[in-house]
Amino acid sequence: MKPTRFLLQSVLILGAYAVLLVLDKVWKINLPSVVHEAFWAVLATLILVAILDALTSRRLPAAQIKRMLPEQFFVGRNSQVGLEIHHTRTREWLITLYDHYPNTWQANSIPVTIKLQPQKLATIFYNIMPPARGDALFTDIEQIYYSKIGFWLITKKIPATSLVKVMPDFAQVLGADITGLERWMNLLGAKRTPRRGFGQDFHQLREYREGDTIKQIDWKATARKHALVSREYQDERDQQIVFLLDCSRNMRSTDGQLSHFDHALNAMLLLTYTALRHDDAVGVVTFSNETPRFITPRKGVAQLGHLIKGIYDVMPTHQTADYSQAVDILFAQQKRRALVIVLTNLAEEGEIELLANLKRISRRHRILVASLKEEVLDQVRHQNIQHFEDALDYAGAVSYQRDMDKLYQKLMAYRVPFLNTYPHKLGPELISQYLKIKRDGAW
Secondary structure, rough: OOEHHHHHHHHHHHHHHHHHHHHHHHHHOOOOOHHHHHHHHHHHHHHHHHHHHHHHHHOOOOOOOEEEEOEEEEOOOOEEEEEEEEEEOOEEEEEEEEEOOOOOEEEEEEOOOEOOOOOOOEEEEEEEEEOOOOEEEOOOOEEEOOOOOOOOOEEEEEEEOOEEEOOOOHHHHHHHOOOOHHHHHHHHHHHHOOOOOOOOOOEEEEEEEOOOOHHHHHHHHHHOOOOOEEEEEEEOOEEEEEEEOOOOOOHOOOOOOOOOHHHHHHHHHHHHHHHHHOOOHHHEEEOOOOOOOOOEEEEOOHHHHHHHHHHHHOOOOOOOOHHHHHHHHHHHHHOOOOOOEEOOOOOOHHHHHHHHHHHHHHOOOOEEEEOOOOOHHHHHOOOOOOOHHHHHHHHHHHHHHHHHHHHHHHHHHHOOOOEEEEHHHHHHHHHHHHHHHHHHHHO
16 A cells, blocks of 8 residues: 555645744744644644545455466467456446566556446456467466545555466467468478379279379289279378477577577477378477477377477577487387487587487488578678678688588488578478478388
């Protein structure tokens, strides 16, 4: 409880009155005695009324407020939070509401001052946007209102602690009106490559068509029917994909508003969505974080939600990339052959360990390494050199790129397929590679 401007102004006026009385004593103005008596009467009345106003107002019941939260929040997307206000006052009531949401979130239309109608329920909504994934905490709801006479501002807090989950912004894709996977992939910019081989799942026999290969002809059926008959195959289904998601310090680099880790996470979820639509199973291994996680590969659209809930709060750490840890978890948990996609930001450090572990994976699984390029380094290498500091930056960027080129050459020598792309292009390029692998046959 604190004094209002009205009370402070009243005290200020009385203070000026008191100064006048002091001057009367000092300068012998000889003001009438009634002036002095009036001051003390007004002062006593003000104090008494202020005390009574405070006592009676504290007994008045505060509003009961209930916070209404969405089931989930999504990074970078506005969501609505509602405050439902119940009260029993028999007259109009002016109240200001504050909601104690997470400090880093951006909100508008809050705090809000509203006039409550007598004994009527009121509901207000405000928009809020979280900047990062993970768990977040809403705490108290605060209400501020005037006392009965208006001498005091009364503040009351209602405990309303709520732990909420902030999911990756891939939820925007899920919420979109996707009429078909092909259209969706075209919007992403994913290119479908011509099929060079055939899946191994037999689909049906049909009449021979121009362009069919000799390998497709079913000679027994041809002999029975006395006409050329071809076998038709379909892309293999029920295959498995396991992502190795790097959570090391290299993934803390930023591109735009997102870290490389978040770009990799979004790209992984996009490819997961595509693979599940193709009836493949998808799982994840996180490594180089405090508690590595393994999500068993499963099929079905529900797996996407399960996967998101399993990794929404994973963050990049300050550890170096531990590829041995990733492979150990993979081998312990994943017995069936799978397409293993390593999402990382390759660096020269740990090169020997990297190559050794990629070789370990390739003995049991088909492998694809997707590394994120540092776009800022390309910008440094192409900028005009005007100062000595620019020259140093340029030399460092060129040296780094030279080392990375050597690493890429070694990956090619080891016959390790890899993508080296900018973060914002990772999703479409991963999908294109996946579709190409599907058309090339089993992994």
